[in-house]
Amino acid sequence: xxxxxxxxxxxxxxxxxxxxxxxxxxxxxxxxxxxxxxxxxxxxxxxxxxxxxxxxxxxxxxxxxxxxxxxxxxxxxxxxxxxxxxxxxxxxxxxxxxxxxxxxxxxxxxxxxxxxxxxxxxxxxxxxxxxxxxxxxxxxxxxxxxxxxxxxxxxxxxxxxxxxxxxxxxxxxxxxxxxxxxxxxxxxxxxxxxxxxxxxxxxxxxxxxxxxxxxxxxxxxx
Amino acid sequence: xxxxxxxxxxxxxxxxxxxxxxxxxxxxxxxxxxxxxxxxxxxxxxxxxxxxxxxxxxxxxxxxxxxxxxxxxxxxxxxxxxxxxxxxxxxxxxxxxxxxxxxxxxxxxxxxxxxxxxxxxxxxxxxxxxxxxxxxxxxxxxxxxxxxxxxxxxxxxxxxxxxxxxxxxxxxxxxxxxxxxxxxxxxxxxxxxxxxxxxxxxxxxxxxxxxxxxxxxxxxxxxxxxxxxxxxxxxxxxxxxxxxxxxxxxxxxxxxxxxxxxxxxxxxxxxxxxxxxxxxxxxxxxxxxxxxxxxxxxxxxxxxxxxxxxxxxxxxxxxxxxxxxxxxxxxxxxxxxxxxxxxxxxxxxxxxxxxxxxxxxxxxxxxxxxxxxxxxxxxxxxxxxxxxxxxxxxxxxxxxxxxxxxxxxxxxxxxxxxxxxxxxxxxxxxxxxxxxxxxxxxxxxxxxxxxxxxxxxxxxxxxxxxxxxxxxxxxxxxxxxxxxxxxxxxxxxxxxxxxxxxxxxxxxxxxxxxxxxxxxxxxxxxxxxxxxxxxxxxxxxxxxxxxxxxxxxxxxxxxxxxxxxxxxxxxxxxxxxxxxxxxxxxxxxxxxxxxxxxxxxxxxxxxxxxxxxxxxxxxxxxxxxxxxxx
Numbered sequence: 078x079x080x081x082x083x084x085x086x087x088x089x090x091x092x093x094x095x096x097x098x099x100x101x102x103x104x105x106x107x108x109x110x111x112x113x114x115x116x117x118x119x120x121x122x123x124x125x126x127x128x129x130x131x132x133x134x135x136x137x138x139x140x141x142x143x144x145x146x147x148x149x150x151x152x153x154x155x156x157x158x159x160x161x162x163x164x165x166x167x168x169x170x171x172x173x174x175x176x177x178x179x180x181x182x183x184x185x186x187x188x189x190x191x192x193x194x195x196x197x198x199x200x201x202x203x204x205x206x207x208x209x210x211x212x213x214x215x216x217x218x219x220x221x222x223x224x225x226x227x228x229x230x231x232x233x234x235x236x237x238x239x240x241x242x243x244x245x246x247x248x249x250x251x252x253x254x255x256x257x258x259x260x261x262x263x264x265x266x267x268x269x270x271x272x273x274x275x276x277x278x279x280x281x282x283x284x285x286x287x288x289x290x291x292x293x294x295x296x297x298x299x
Numbered sequence: 300x301x302x303x304x305x306x307x308x309x310x311x312x313x314x315x316x317x318x319x320x321x322x323x324x325x326x327x328x329x330x331x332x333x334x335x336x337x338x339x340x341x342x343x344x345x346x347x348x349x350x351x352x353x354x355x356x357x358x359x360x361x362x363x364x365x366x367x368x369x370x371x372x373x374x375x376x377x378x379x380x381x382x383x384x385x386x387x388x389x390x391x392x393x394x395x396x397x398x399x400x401x402x403x404x405x406x407x408x409x410x411x412x413x414x415x416x417x418x419x420x421x422x423x424x425x426x427x428x429x430x431x432x433x434x435x436x437x438x439x440x441x442x443x444x445x446x447x448x449x450x451x452x453x454x455x456x457x458x459x460x461x462x463x464x465x466x467x468x469x470x471x472x473x474x475x476x477x478x479x480x481x482x483x484x485x486x487x488x489x490x491x492x493x494x495x496x497x498x499x500x501x502x503x504x505x506x507x508x509x510x511x512x513x514x515x516x517x518x519x520x521x522x523x524x525x526x527x528x529x530x531x532x533x534x535x536x537x538x539x540x541x542x543x544x545x546x547x548x549x550x551x552x553x554x555x556x557x558x559x560x561x562x563x564x565x566x567x568x569x570x571x572x573x574x575x576x577x578x579x580x581x582x583x584x585x586x587x588x589x590x591x592x593x594x595x596x597x598x599x600x601x602x603x604x605x606x607x608x609x610x611x612x613x614x615x616x617x618x619x620x621x622x623x624x625x626x627x628x629x630x631x632x633x634x635x636x637x638x639x640x641x642x643x644x645x646x647x648x649x650x651x652x653x654x655x656x657x658x659x660x661x662x663x664x665x666x667x668x669x670x671x672x673x674x675x676x677x678x679x680x681x682x683x684x685x686x687x688x689x690x691x692x693x694x695x696x697x698x699x700x701x702x703x704x705x706x707x708x709x710x711x712x713x714x715x716x717x718x719x720x721x722x723x724x725x726x727x728x729x730x731x732x733x734x735x736x737x738x739x740x741x742x743x744x745x746x747x748x749x750x751x752x753x754x755x756x757x758x759x760x761x762x763x764x765x766x767x768x769x770x771x772x773x774x775x776x777x778x779x780x781x782x783x784x785x786x787x788x789x790x791x792x793x794x795x796x797x798x799x800x801x802x803x804x805x806x807x808x809x810x811x812x813x814x815x816x817x818x819x820x821x822x823x824x825x826x827x828x829x830x831x832x833x834x835x836x837x838x839x840x841x842x843x844x845x846x847x848x849x850x851x852x853x854x855x856x857x858x859x860x861x862x863x864x865x866x867x868x869x870x871x872x873x874x875x876x877x878x879x880x881x882x883x884x885x886x887x888x889x890x891x892x893x894x895x896x897x898x899x900x901x902x903x904x905x906x907x908x909x910x911x912x913x914x915x916x917x918x919x920x921x922x923x924x925x926x927x928x929x
Contacts, residue, residue: 207787252799
């Protein structure tokens with residue numbers, strides 16, 4: 078099988094080295110390119126399509142979210158993972174909305190970051206309970222709050238299925254994917270599919286909202 | 300026999316005063332017609348008759364005529380009897396225009412009825428059908444055929460009276476049928492008859508309005524106004540209603556129309572007092588006693604003959620009028636109030652008018668003059684209406700002003716409220732910032748700070764190897780992550796997500812240590828008191844328990860359950876390890892830390908450990924630290 082090509086966008090040289098060594102040690106993945114800043118990454122992405130993008134958010138020139146957005150737009154099939162120190166709610170949510178489908182904790186390096194990449198490629202990314210709760214709140218927003226913006230945005234935004242909602246609820250309560258699979262009497266792979274779909278829907282929804290908000294601003298300016 | 304002097308082209312109101320008051324009348328009449336003859340010099344004779352006749356025979360040829368000057372007052376001879384009827388004839392001898400004249404205009408004829416015109420060539424009489432008014436206050440204009448005057452160029456004007464009563468007649472006018480006296484007659488008729496009727500109607504409507512208002516609002520002021528207006532109406536009736544002829548009803552009619560003046564004055568004063576929310580009990584009682592006494596004493600039933608004297612009633616009315624006018628003037632002088640001033644002015648004008656009318660009635664003033672008291676009614680009514688209107692407008696104005704004041708007060712209050720909110724928000728923000736600083740400092744001290752300090756000590760002693768360094772740094776990162784999680788997960792008091800996050804973080808390490816986790820969560824109510832600060836304490840307690848399981852327990856399973864029991868949420872961490880003894884130093888110190896942390900948030904930690912495992916119970920009160928005291 079052809080190894081996965083990985084694009085790494087990371088401004089810290091030591092981390093770049095650690096990643097490079099780790100990828101060199103496995104044969105199912107290869108580092109296609111390493112970019113130390115966002116501009117470089119955008120140029121590279123304009124030319125080639127990686128299977129996996131690993132992007133740090135704190136880049137010296139532009140916001141890492143820009144790189145994620147650009148990649149998600151150009152290469153919808155590309156798996157995007159954001160690299161974060163704490164995996165905190167704000168950063169992860171922003172990355173997910175920009176198009177990421179998973180995240181790597183920096184302190185997982187260099188030991189076991191390859192496994193999550195494989196898992197992501199195979200179907201799903203780990204989802205923390207806080208993020209799950211946040212996703213629930215966001216995707217359920219039209220029902221919860223009758224804000225005109227949200228309602229209108231919801232028209233063009235995909236809704237979660239009952240199973241996807243249940244999955245999010247269980248994740249928010251601390252159950253892992255295996256437990257959820259047992260509770261629903263489905264396979265772990267199906268759970269991962271649900272999670273992936275949730276990410277996709279969030280992304281679409283975020284785009285719809287962005288378009289809607291832009292139109293709103295335009296209208297206001299008129 | 301002397302011929303009557305014939306003056307031509309005089310004004311209708313030679314005494315001036317009336318002319319001024321009736322400026323409008325003069326304008327309406329326009330310039331004096333060259334055709335009308337003002338007759339002041341006439342001859343007179345009186346014929347006695349036994350009964351009233353609609354038509355008297357012309358004066359006998361042998362009648363004794365004597366010259367008189369008009370206006371004239373005929374005082375009865377003391378031998379006259381009320382049983383007889385006396386017919387007065389006035390002979391007019393115009394020197395010019397005799398072939399043109401066809402109308403005789405008599406502005407006023409007091410106590411004269413059945414007027415007629417006669418000459419040797421025929422007669423004409425006023426049948427009174429066209430007038431509903433009393434003869435004393437209704438002008439006369441008798442038409443006749445010009446032939447009557449053509450020859451022998453004199454005209455006899457006759458009218459009857461009851462014996463023993465006096466008679467007054469103004470000057471006469473001869474004119475063509477369609478001459479200028481027609482307009483003057485019509486105007487006079489309007490002023491003497493129609494105007495009092497109109498004023499009465501106006502007053503009655505106003506009185507009805509006032510009664511209606513009183514019925515709704517129960518303000519005595521309006522009832523007094525209504526009563527005053529009603530009294531005025533009673534007073535005005537005799538100006539335009541031909542009273543009953545029979546003695547007894549005529550007496551009652553006369554009684555009502557004269558005594559009503561007292562009531563008018565009395566009620567007017569009461570109105571003025573109440574309008575200003577004043578009360579003068581003694582004076583009011585005295586006035587009421589006086590008014591009632593005079594009214595009762597002058598009824599035709601009581602001492603009929605004594606009180607019959609008009610002078611007595613008019614004197615009483617004048618006294619009352621002067622008293623009221625004086626009192627109102629005194630109020631005005633004292634208070635300078637506009638309503639008092641208007642009322643005083645109207646009353647003084649009324650007094651002047653009353654004096655004029657008294658003069659007219661007592662023959663001090665030319666009988667051509669017009670009675671003015673109806674105008675006085677209009678004047679006083681005007682003041683009533685004005686003051687009530689002003690009072691009403693004032694009340695509305697006050698309401699509007701009070702609304703404005705209210706608005707302003709609301710605005711001020713809202714502004715104050717906004718300011719206090721802003722201050723409160725600022726204070727809260729400052730408090731929050733202070734609490735956050737304190738929390739951070741404490742967290743750093745407890746977590747990273749102590750780890751770094753102990754690592755530094757080891758490093759300086761050269762005892763810090765690579766693995767120890769990595770462990771220390773990892774511990775620092777995890778501690779920071781724990782801090783961040785405590786802020787993220789605790790939102791909404793969601794204990795389950797908070798602990799779920801912890802599981803998510805340590806899951807890998809448990810798995811790496813070969814420990815399987817059983818995760819059991821039920822429906823847990825939100826804990827509103829679970830702030831980031833409290834959440835961090837909970838996280839540290841549970842993390843400590845889990846860390847102990849990983850590091851010391853040598854367990855293969857750990858069970859974490861979150862359940863609600865009564866008013867606490869119980870977090871249970873149970874492993875199947877070998878437990879730890881009381882001498883186990885690190886565990887003992889960890890337990891003390893856990894207890895300290897639990898106490899800080901009103902929770903309780905209990906640790907039971909034996910050879911089959913360790914069981915840590917954390918009880919969190921649902922109501923928060925405040926309810927945990929018991």
